[in-house]
Amino acid sequence: MSNILLYNIIKKNWKDTLIAIIFKILFAISITIMSYSLTFLFDSYKLGQNRFFRAIYILGFIVLVTVLLSFLSDYFKARYLKSSNILLKTQITDNVVENSSDLIAERDTGKAISWFINDAKQIEAQAFENILTFIYMLSLVISAFISIFILHWSIALISVAFLLISLVIPNLSQKYVVIAQEKYTRANEEYTEAVRDNMEGLSLFFLGDALASFISRMNNASTTKEEHQFRFSMTQAKVGSVVLLVSLFSQIGLIIFTLYISSIGLTTIGSVFSIASLSGNLFNGIQGLTSSITIFKSSDVLLQKFQTKTVTETIEVDSRVNNISLADISFQYDNHVIFDDFSQTFIKGRKYAIVGESGSGKSTLLQLLLGLKQAKSGSIFINGCDLNAINLKSYYKRIAYIDQSIYLINGSIRENITLGKSISDQELAEVVEKTQLSSFVGENLYGLDRKLISNGLAISGGEKQRIALARAIVKDVDFIIIDETTSQLDKENRLAIEETILGLQDIGVIYISHNTESKVLELFDEVLDSRCFK
Numbered sequence: 001m002s003n004i005l006l007y008n009i010i011k012k013n014w015k016d017t018l019i020a021i022i023f024k025i026l027f028a029i030s031i032t033i034m035s036y037s038l039t040f041l042f043d044s045y046k047l048g049q050n051r052f053f054r055a056i057y058i059l060g061f062i063v064l065v066t067v068l069l070s071f072l073s074d075y076f077k078a079r080y081l082k083s084s085n086i087l088l089k090t091q092i093t094d095n096v097v098e099n100s101s102d103l104i105a106e107r108d109t110g111k112a113i114s115w116f117i118n119d120a121k122q123i124e125a126q127a128f129e130n131i132l133t134f135i136y137m138l139s140l141v142i143s144a145f146i147s148i149f150i151l152h153w154s155i156a157l158i159s160v161a162f163l164l165i166s167l168v169i170p171n172l173s174q175k176y177v178v179i180a181q182e183k184y185t186r187a188n189e190e191y192t193e194a195v196r197d198n199m200e201g202l203s204l205f206f207l208g209d210a211l212a213s214f215i216s217r218m219n220n221a222s223t224t225k226e227e228h229q230f231r232f233s234m235t236q237a238k239v240g241s242v243v244l245l246v247s248l249f250s251q252i253g254l255i256i257f258t259l260y261i262s263s264i265g266l267t268t269i270g271s272v273f274s275i276a277s278l279s280g281n282l283f284n285g286i287q288g289l290t291s292s293i294t295i296f297k298s299s300d301v302l303l304q305k306f307q308t309k310t311v312t313e314t315i316e317v318d319s320r321v322n323n324i325s326l327a328d329i330s331f332q333y334d335n336h337v338i339f340d341d342f343s344q345t346f347i348k349g350r351k352y353a354i355v356g357e358s359g360s361g362k363s364t365l366l367q368l369l370l371g372l373k374q375a376k377s378g379s380i381f382i383n384g385c386d387l388n389a390i391n392l393k394s395y396y397k398r399i400a401y402i403d404q405s406i407y408l409i410n411g412s413i414r415e416n417i418t419l420g421k422s423i424s425d426q427e428l429a430e431v432v433e434k435t436q437l438s439s440f441v442g443e444n445l446y447g448l449d450r451k452l453i454s455n456g457l458a459i460s461g462g463e464k465q466r467i468a469l470a471r472a473i474v475k476d477v478d479f480i481i482i483d484e485t486t487s488q489l490d491k492e493n494r495l496a497i498e499e500t501i502l503g504l505q506d507i508g509v510i511y512i513s514h515n516t517e518s519k520v521l522e523l524f525d526e527v528l529d530s531r532c533f534k
């Protein structure tokens with residue numbers, strides 16, 4: 001199996017997979033036995049009533065067994081799909097975690113949402129379900145072929161010739177299906193991102209009297225996606241039609257040949273009825289088998305996305321982060337130079353304010369410090385060790401970052417502050433006090449269990465910022481890096497936040513301030529103006 005991800009999922013899920021496969025094989029064999037017994041039914045008709053009725057009873061029994069096996073194979077298939085899908089979603093989550101720095105830097109969450117919704121669905125159909133289809137079709141083909149051989153070797157020989165033709169043709173068109181699949185997957189990601197983007201901006205369109213634009217953006221996104229889906233289905237349909245054509249011709253050819261050899265006495269007339277049914281199993285089986293292989297190959301594109309990448313050796317930050325240094329950093333977006341040979345050291349415990357014109361690169365500086373963007377030249381050192389060689393997870397344990405657009409998850413204020421870590425009530429009470437959340441949270445921390453929804457829809461910008469600050473403080477870090485929110489915080493709120501930051505003992509603070517007039521700025525240890533970036 002070329003795909004490691006699929007191999008791993010099957011390995012972990014081997015029991016359910018094996019049982020589902022066994023029942024698919026049994027079901028295929030019972031279908032073949034049913035077709036084969038038609039010979040005896042028709043031939044026994046000539047041999048008297050007793051033999052004929054016995055043949056009917058036996059056939060009736062075979063039908064009942066087939067129906068039972070059909071149900072059981074569907075039941076075990078559903079169980080196998082359930083456990084495989086759970087393992088797949090776990091792997092996709094791992095993949096999100098592994099690629100989180102790229103996803104955050106690109107702000108491309110729509111892409112990851114599409115992995116969970118669209119790609120997972122496609123992998124279920126094209127890989128997990130398809131494995132069973134493949135096994136079923138293969139069992140059908142093998143058992144039908146053996147039965148045909150038992151009926152007469154010459155029919156088996158002719159069917160091999162037809163089978164070879166049916167196998168060659170779809171192979172020729174396979175690469176078109178793979179290309180169409182790649183485009184369709186990309187279109188799905190773009191569509192999910194577009195829907196997310198438009199939905200998040202709904203209030204903007206609604207209040208900005210621009211609903212027409214919202215409608216047209218949504219329609220354009222879905223038209224593009226449907227267009228790709230249509231092209232993918234068309235490619236599959238073309239390949240399918242060619243395979244069907246070959247299959248139907250082959251079936252008819254085989255029936256004509258059997259009729260001929262029964263007319264010259266090489267086989268019984270009952271065989272013609274069996275062949276009519278068995279050739280259907282054989283060629284439909286081959287048709288299913290080839291399309292299953294085509295689908296399987298096209299699923300490779302999807303599965304490879306979620307394969308665990310080889311982890312490169314990195315150095316853990318296992319002590320305090322005492323300093324973060326930028327050495328001769330140059331960075332640009334296309335031709336737009338943001339940093340040119342810029343150097344600066346940030347020391348733990350000291351407070352740094354970064355000020356400067358909008359668009360001058362302040363947020364980019366933070367992204368470089370966080371390892372979310374790579375400098376064109378120069379290095380960033382953490383305690384003297386190159387950031388590129390450092391394990392980012394261990395680095396993020398020692399620093400906290402507050403984004404310009406603060407995100408609050410659906411959950412209580414407590415959950416939003418602790419992010420699932422266990423923090424004692426006493427510690428929380430201290431942080432609540434420090435961040436001046438007391439009046440908001442109320443007495444006895446009662447308000448900490450208040451539920452927030454839709455990114456803190458019902459709370460003010462200042463409260464949101466204080467929750468984010470509390471989240472950073474409870475982390476027990478060496479540095480807090482803050483990209484001050486540009487939403488209009490009132491003067492009082494801004495001062496409160498700035499004072500809290502300045503009061504943090506033994507923590508380094510790198511604070512982008514959009515308010516150059518604030519008196520508090522003078523209290524920072526160093527004020528960096530973005531004009532010195534280049």
Ligand SMILES: Nc1ncnc2c1ncn2[C@@H]1O[C@H](COP(=O)(O)OP(=O)(O)OP(=O)(O)O)[C@@H](O)[C@H]1O
Pocket residue numbers: 333334336338356357358359360361362363364365
């Ligand atoms: N991914 C990107 N691709 C291309 N240009 C970008 C990208 N991100 C930012 N820029 C541009 O780089 C410049 C610096 O952006 P940055 O966000 O760092 O500025 P800033 O000083 O933080 O601005 P503000 O004070 O308004 O937040 C801006 O002109 C911005 O448009």
